[in-house]
Each structure stands twice: as C-alpha cells, then as structure tokens.
Amino acid sequence: MTLLTVGLSVLIFSFFLLINTNIIKAGAKLGDDIRLILFLEKEPDPAMTALYRKKITDFTDVKEIRFISRDMAYKKLADQLGNDSDVLADMGSDFLPPSIEVYPNIDLKGLSEIKLFSEYLEKLSGVVKVQYGQEWIERFHYFTELLRVIIILSGGLLVLTTIFMVSYTIKLSVVARQAELKILRLIGATNSYISTPFLVEGFLQGLIGAAIGLTSLYFLFDWIKKNFNNPGLFNFFEFSYIPTSTTLLILAVSVILCTGGSIAAMRKYLRI
Amino acid sequence: MVELVKVSKIYPPDVVALENVSILIEKGEMVFLTGKSGAGKTTLLKLICGLEQPDQGLIEVAGKDLSRIRPKDMPYIRQKTGMAYQDFKLLPDQTVAQNIAMPMQVVFRSIRSIKNRVSELLEKLKLDGKHDTLACNLSRGEQQRVALARAVANLPPLILADEPTGNLDGATTRLVMELLEECNDAGSTIILATHDKSIYSNTAHRAVQIRDGYFVPTENN
Ligand SMILES: Nc1ncnc2c1ncn2[C@@H]1O[C@H](COP(=O)(O)OP(=O)(O)OP(=O)(O)O)[C@@H](O)[C@H]1O
Ligand SMILES: [Mg+2]
Numbered sequence: 477m478t479l480l481t482v483g484l485s486v487l488i489f490s491f492f493l494l495i496n497t498n499i500i501k502a503g504a505k506l507g508d509d510i511r512l513i514l515f516l517e518k519e520p521d522p523a524m525t526a527l528y529r530k531k532i533t534d535f536t537d538v539k540e541i542r543f544i545s546r547d548m549a550y551k552k553l554a555d556q557l558g559n560d561s562d563v564l565a566d567m568g569s570d571f572l573p574p575s576i577e578v579y580p581n582i583d584l585k586g587l588s589e590i591k592l593f594s595e596y597l598e599k600l601s602g603v604v605k606v607q608y609g610q611e612w613i614e615r616f617h618y619f620t621e622l623l624r625v626i627i628i629l630s631g632g633l634l635v636l637t638t639i640f641m642v643s644y645t646i647k648l649s650v651v652a653r654q655a656e657l658k659i660l661r662l663i664g665a666t667n668s669y670i671s672t673p674f675l676v677e678g679f680l681q682g683l684i685g686a687a688i689g690l691t692s693l694y695f696l697f698d699w700i701k702k703n704f705n706n707p708g709l710f711n712f713f714e715f716s717y718i719p720t721s722t723t724l725l726i727l728a729v730s731v732i733l734c735t736g737g738s739i740a741a742m743r744k745y746l747r748i
Numbered sequence: 749m750v751e752l753v754k755v756s757k758i759y760p761p762d763v764v765a766l767e768n769v770s771i772l773i774e775k776g777e778m779v780f781l782t783g784k785s786g787a788g789k790t791t792l793l794k795l796i797c798g799l800e801q802p803d804q805g806l807i808e809v810a811g812k813d814l815s816r817i818r819p820k821d822m823p824y825i826r827q828k829t830g831m832a833y834q835d836f837k838l839l840p841d842q843t844v845a846q847n848i849a850m851p852m853q854v855v856f857r858s859i860r861s862i863k864n865r866v867s868e869l870l871e872k873l874k875l876d877g878k879h880d881t882l883a884c885n886l887s888r889g890e891q892q893r894v895a896l897a898r899a900v901a902n903l904p905p906l907i908l909a910d911e912p913t914g915n916l917d918g919a920t921t922r923l924v925m926e927l928l929e930e931c932n933d934a935g936s937t938i939i940l941a942t943h944d945k946s947i948y949s950n951t952a953h954r955a956v957q958i959r960d961g962y963f964v965p966t967e968n969n
Binding site for chain 1: 797799820823824825826827828829830831837838839850851854855898
C-alpha cells in the first residue's frame with residue numbers, strides 16, 4: 477500500500493518532469509528559429525542602419541541582425557517562387573518593403589520578453605510593423621508556465637504523500653509491536669537496535685517505491701514513443717527520457733523523504 | 749554490587765511498598781529475599797533494575813547511582829542486569845528459542861553462540877522439546893523457566909530472579925537452583941525473591957526478610 481502510494485506519486489511527478497524535459501527540448505529547437513521581422517517605411521540610409529542596430533542591441537542581446545533591402549526581398553521572393561517567378565515580372569522590383577530580420581539570442585525562458593521586445597521595436601521610428609510567431613510563442617509560454625506549476629504541485633504531493641504514508645506505516649508497526657518493544661527495552665535494547673528495523677523499512681519503502689514509479693514511467697514512455705511518434709505529429713524531434721541524473725535524484729529524494737518520514741514517526745511514537 | 753540507602757517507594761495514591769530500606773549486596777553474593785506476599789520484594793527488584801524509580805533514597809548498581817543515569821545509557825545498565833519477572837514478560841507469539849535469544853541478539857552475539865547457549869539452557873531446564881513451541885502454549889511452570897533462561901542467557905553480572913520456583917515441583921526447583929548456583933559460581937551476583945523456605949534453609953547464602961516495607965533479621969537455617 478505504502479509502496480504503491482510512493483510509487484504512484486513518483487510516477488506522477490516524474491511523468492510531468494518527462495513532459496517538461498521534452499517540451500524544453502522542443503522549445504530549444506523552436507527557439508533557434510525565432511526571429512522578428514521589422515517592416516520599414518523606407519530604405520534606411522547607413523546612419524539609420526547604424527541607429528537601428530544600436531537601438532536593437534541596446535534592448536537585448538541578439539545573434540544576428542540582417543538588413544533586407546527592397547531588392548533583396550524581391551530576389552528572395554523570386555528565389556522562393558522558382559519557375560513561377562514570371563508572375564513577378566510586371567510588378568517591378570520595389571513593391572516589397574525593406575525589412576530588418578532580428579534573431580534574438582534568448583531561450584524559451586525569455587519568451588515573455590519577446591513580446592516586450594516586439595512592442596519596443598514597433599515604437600522605433602520608421603518601423604511599420606513587427607512580425608513574429610506571436611500566437612504559438614505565447615501559447616507555448618503559457619503551456620510551459622502551466623507545466624511548471626503542475627510540476628511544483630505534483631512535487632509537493634510527492635513530498636506529502638511519501639512522508640505521510642511512510643510515517644503512518646511506521647506508526648502502525650510501532651503500535652503492533654508495542655509489547656515487543658517494551659520487552660526489548662527491558663532487556664537492554666539500545667535505541668539504535670530498536671529503530672534500525674524501522675529505518676530500514678522506511679529506506680526500502682523509498683527505494684522500492686521510487687523504483688516502481690520510475691520503472692512504470694519508463695514503460696509508459698516506451699509505449700507513448702511507440703504509439704505516438706508517427707511522422708507528422710511529433711517527428712520534428714525525438715522523445716527523450718528524463719536524464720539519468722534526474723532519475724537518480726528522484727530516487728535519492730524519495731529515499732531521503734521516506735527515511736525522514738520514518739525518523740519523524742519514531743521520534744513521535746517511540747520517543748527516541 | 750548493589751547498594752540501597754534509605755529507599756522508599758510509595759505507589760500512588762498512598763501504598764507504601766518500601767520504607768527506608770537499606771541493604772548492601774557484595775559482588776558475587778547470592779541473596780535470598782524473603783517476606784510474605786505484598787511485602788515489597790518485587791518492588792525492590794524493580795527498583796534495582798530501574799523499572800521503577802524510588803521516591804526517596806539512593807540506589808547504586810555497580811557503583812552507579814541509578815537516578816543519575818541518562819536515558820541514553822540505561823540500555824547498557826539493563827544489558828548487565830538479567831531479570832526473571834514474576835509475571836514472566838515473555839513474548840507470547842514467539843517461540844521459546846526466540847524469547848531466550850532476545851537479550852543475546854540485543855548485544856549482537858553471533859548466531860552460532862546464541863544457538864548453542866539456547867540449547868544448553870533448554871537442556872539444563874528440561875525444556876529440550878520446547879525449542880519451537882510458542883511461549884503462549886507453555887504451562888506456567890515452563891514459562892517461568894523460559895523467563896529465567898532469558899534472564900541468565902548472557903550470564904550478566906547481576907541476576908534478579910523474582911519467585912523463579914513459584915510454579916515448580918521439587919525436582920524442577922532443584923534444576924533451577926542448580927542453574928542459578930552455576931551462574932553464581934561463574935561470577936554473577938544473584939538476588940532471588942522467594943516464599944519457598946526449602947530453597948534457602950539449607951544454603952550458606954544470606955537470606956533477608958522484608959516485612960511491611962523494611963528489613964528484619966532473618967533466621968538462616
Ligand atoms: N503498580 C502498583 N501500583 C500500586 N500498588 C502496587 C503496585 N505494585 C505493587 N503495589 C503494592 O505494593 C506492595 C508491594 O508489592 P510487591 O509486588 O512488591 O510485593 P511482593 O513482595 O512482590 O509480593 P508477592 O510475594 O505476592 O509477589 C503491595 O501492597 C502491592 O499491592
Ligand atoms: Mg512479587
């Protein structure tokens with residue numbers, strides 16, 4: 477029962493952690509593609525170019541700033557159209573506005589900054605419009621925030637259930653062995669002699685419970701990978717399992733919590 | 749080995765079990781504690797093993813004032829004192845062997861030496877066939893011998909035996925006394941509470957009598 481509870485809370489916690497790991501990984505991949513496009517009123521002269529560059533770098537660190545003139549924009553479009561480029565023939569080469577492409581040097585944590593950044597850029601003189609993947613970036617941002625809250629909550633759940641369940645189990649076995657413990661004391665059993673079995677019990681509950689949770693997670697992960705990793709949906713990145721170090725950390729924390737729970741229970745019920 | 753100075757014990761509300769009792773028991777002595785029922789023999793033994801605290805007076809065991817021993821060190825004092833309780837205090841759902849082995853496990857004796865000692869004691873007390881019997885299925889006389897076996901298992905420096913022959917026939921009483929004499933010869937100090945005049949009337953050991961909570965001289969022989 478205790479094992480199951482510990483196992484289940486470890487499973488829940490590490491499941492969300494697994495999702496988080498993969499989201500962050502996906503986000504990092506997507507984050508590489510984040511760019512803001514500033515459409516300009518007119519072709520900037522060198523002085524303006526320098527000014528823009530300064531204004532942008534004043535606000536944040538950027539990987540790259542690329543100025544795209546009308547001509548370049550036209551060429552790019554023509555390239556993209558390939559054989560169909562004749563449709564552009566009658567239009568002249570200057571119907572596309574000049575623009576600046578900014579590749580910000582921010583990871584996903586800075587997603588909320590992108591919005592601020594774009595608002596800032598929009599206010600620069602000569603900028604008509606700023607474009608970036610507003611929609612998905614914001615959704616992604618909320619999603620990661622939500623996930624963070626869920627992880628904290630399920631982590632709290634893990635802490636509470638393990639400590640509560642383990643100390644409850646220890647309490648039950650202390651009560652069940654009351655007579656024996658009393659006699660053990662009479663014949664000179666030391667506190668450590670009496671408490672060691674309970675400590676071991678708590679330790680094993682933590683270890684085995686976490687192992688059950690993590691093993692089930694692994695099988696769940698395997699199953700999800702087999703069934704949902706079809707091309708089209710998630711194929712732009714590989715699912716990955718939570719890192720080994722995190723796995724070990726979860727195991728260690730669970731063991732510490734359970735041992736701590738049994739120590740707390742013994743303090744209370746054995747008066748050790 | 750054991751010294752009591754003006755010890756009084758009053759059970760609440762006002763049962764005076766012992767009043768101003770003093771006695772000195774030397775190391776290696778074997779002392780019979782006699783007195784009629786309710787005189788305070790069990791109370792005295794419980795005070796000596798630290799199961800009860802005196803209301804007044806000083807109790808020293810092996811040179812240590814019991815009232816000054818920290819709770820943390822109490823187990824080590826108890827390891828050196830084997831007490832066979834009048835009400836046995838066995839674990840009913842464990843076997844005879846497990847019950848006798850307990851004090852030896854507590855001091856981490858090897859499994860082999862525990863096994864040997866258990867068989868030896870069972871043999872001496874004519875309990876050979878009861879090795880794996882649950883304590884709750886024993887007769888009172890058998891339980892009494894198991895309680896004594898547990899008390900002497902480690903051959904502790906101090907053995908307290910509360911009515912160790914109360915439920916036994918003459919032949920079995922002699923077995924018990926032989927075992928205790930043996931422990932005494934091996935160096936244990938023994939305090940034995942009893943009603944049974946036959947076990948102390950023919951020995952060279954000291955017998956003291958408690959009457960109404962204090963000692964009176966006992967006629968030996
Ligand atoms: N826990 C207790 N609470 C109240 N009174 C007690 C308690 N234990 C013993 N007494 C009283 O203290 C007195 C001495 O009891 P004790 O058990 O020491 O006598 P005893 O000499 O061992 O008697 P017996 O020979 O019947 O075993 C008795 O009057 C008894 O009723
Ligand atoms: Mg008594």
